[in-house]
Amino acid sequence: MKSIILSNFHPILVGKLFEQEKLNQYTKFLYYHFQNIQKLESVGSSDKIEDELVGFEFISDQVDKYAVSSESINKRQIIVFEGVKDFIENIMKVTSPLDYHFPDGFEVKEGKSFGPKIEVRMEWFKTKMGYVFDQFYSKTETKPENLIHVTCSGYSSPSVAQEAVIERNWNTVQVTHSYHMGCYGAFPAIRTASSLISASLNNGRADVVHTELLSAHLNLTEFSPANTMICSLFADGFIGYSLYEEKSFMSDDSIKEKKGLRILASHEVIIPDSLEDMSWDLGEYNFLMTLSKRVPVFIRKNIKSFLTTLCEKSGVNLEEQKSKMYFAIHPGGPKIIDYVVSEIGISNDQARWSYEVLRQHGNMSSATIPYILGEIIDDSTIKSGTKVVAMAFGPGLTATALLLEKI
Numbered sequence: 001m002k003s004i005i006l007s008n009f010h011p012i013l014v015g016k017l018f019e020q021e022k023l024n025q026y027t028k029f030l031y032y033h034f035q036n037i038q039k040l041e042s043v044g045s046s047d048k049i050e051d052e053l054v055g056f057e058f059i060s061d062q063v064d065k066y067a068v069s070s071e072s073i074n075k076r077q078i079i080v081f082e083g084v085k086d087f088i089e090n091i092m093k094v095t096s097p098l099d100y101h102f103p104d105g106f107e108v109k110e111g112k113s114f115g116p117k118i119e120v121r122m123e124w125f126k127t128k129m130g131y132v133f134d135q136f137y138s139k140t141e142t143k144p145e146n147l148i149h150v151t152c153s154g155y156s157s158p159s160v161a162q163e164a165v166i167e168r169n170w171n172t173v174q175v176t177h178s179y180h181m182g183c184y185g186a187f188p189a190i191r192t193a194s195s196l197i198s199a200s201l202n203n204g205r206a207d208v209v210h211t212e213l214l215s216a217h218l219n220l221t222e223f224s225p226a227n228t229m230i231c232s233l234f235a236d237g238f239i240g241y242s243l244y245e246e247k248s249f250m251s252d253d254s255i256k257e258k259k260g261l262r263i264l265a266s267h268e269v270i271i272p273d274s275l276e277d278m279s280w281d282l283g284e285y286n287f288l289m290t291l292s293k294r295v296p297v298f299i300r301k302n303i304k305s306f307l308t309t310l311c312e313k314s315g316v317n318l319e320e321q322k323s324k325m326y327f328a329i330h331p332g333g334p335k336i337i338d339y340v341v342s343e344i345g346i347s348n349d350q351a352r353w354s355y356e357v358l359r360q361h362g363n364m365s366s367a368t369i370p371y372i373l374g375e376i377i378d379d380s381t382i383k384s385g386t387k388v389v390a391m392a393f394g395p396g397l398t399a400t401a402l403l404l405e406k407i
Helices: 020-042 046-052 056-066 079-094 118-139 160-167 186-199 225-233 246-251 295-312 318-324 334-344 348-361 365-378
Strands: 004-011 017-019 075-077 146-151 174-179 206-212 237-245 261-270 278-282 287-291 326-329 387-394 398-406
Touching: 004 118, 004 186, 004 246, 004 365, 017 020, 017 079, 020 056, 020 075, 020 079, 020 225, 056 225, 075 348, 118 160, 118 206, 118 237, 146 160, 146 186, 146 365, 160 174, 174 186, 186 206, 186 237, 186 261, 186 365, 186 387, 186 398, 206 365, 237 246, 237 365, 261 295, 261 365, 295 318, 295 334, 295 387, 295 398, 326 334, 326 348, 326 365, 334 348, 348 365, 365 387, 365 398
Parallel strands: 146 174, 146 206, 326 387
Antiparallel strands: 004 237, 004 261, 017 075, 206 237, 261 398, 278 287, 387 398
């Protein structure tokens, strides 16, 4: 069986990283508008308006209570807000909640308080995401044998991945679409890429590109604790990376730094009786997420035996070796990392890049784990030979993981 290396990680910034405090404040402005839009349209007297509106102070208190704070997330990339960047950065702090500014193209028209329908959002996704491939292939100039496109936030046919290949006249590059799996999407894509390399007569490189434009689906009309948490947790995320057959990787003179992660084992299960606890469905206006309070319970209950089985596939005893390992834990939220760290019995430092990527970028769905793996590869304090466990959770409830070794 061929040995496969993960390398060439390139995070891509498409827009501005907004400070979390300002994003949460802007959420208050939009909540205030959506809770009062019908009253604002129908009431003529300003005195009556003040009497009948849902108060901004009440909305502010609720957002402060349920939103992810700037202590856990410092900044997030929210492309949909690029059109109101000046308002968020400069105007909002000196204006009334009645004087909101909508993102360009997402204005709410009279009598229609949900914004543009799904086909408009998908077209917006398509026009924005070609840039991600342009940026990745400005750093990775040679063509791959296979290209896998990962997303749970936007679809078209032909896809943006196919367009990227066509634009470069790469007529023999095989494009595979790995879609709609949410936060664990990197793992099936990596398994697929590994299988394609294993089947390749030429040991050709496989590239994986993630385009998670989650801000296209922000639902700021639903004023609820769960939706407030979702709107303050998720962020846009874009990254590309490559998989290689190890001997080809080591002998390729164009790869100057021979650093990466060797894949040792993979494991995935669907946790019983959890089908309804996490979902990501298509709606009329946007994709709709549900996330129950039972998810952390399922994770805590199953995670240790799940990772023990993963490690056993490569002859590694988790309990004996965990103190020397590092962990890439998908940050479904700050508490998810805490729960996994506690349940496995490791230090926070062993999962430090999970905390740090969440703090610097938010939850970028499938792009998050690749961000964390890239940081682990570049971290000189994590030495060659160190075992790394990467894990994520998604609809199903699906638990999936990789056992890796730093080279």
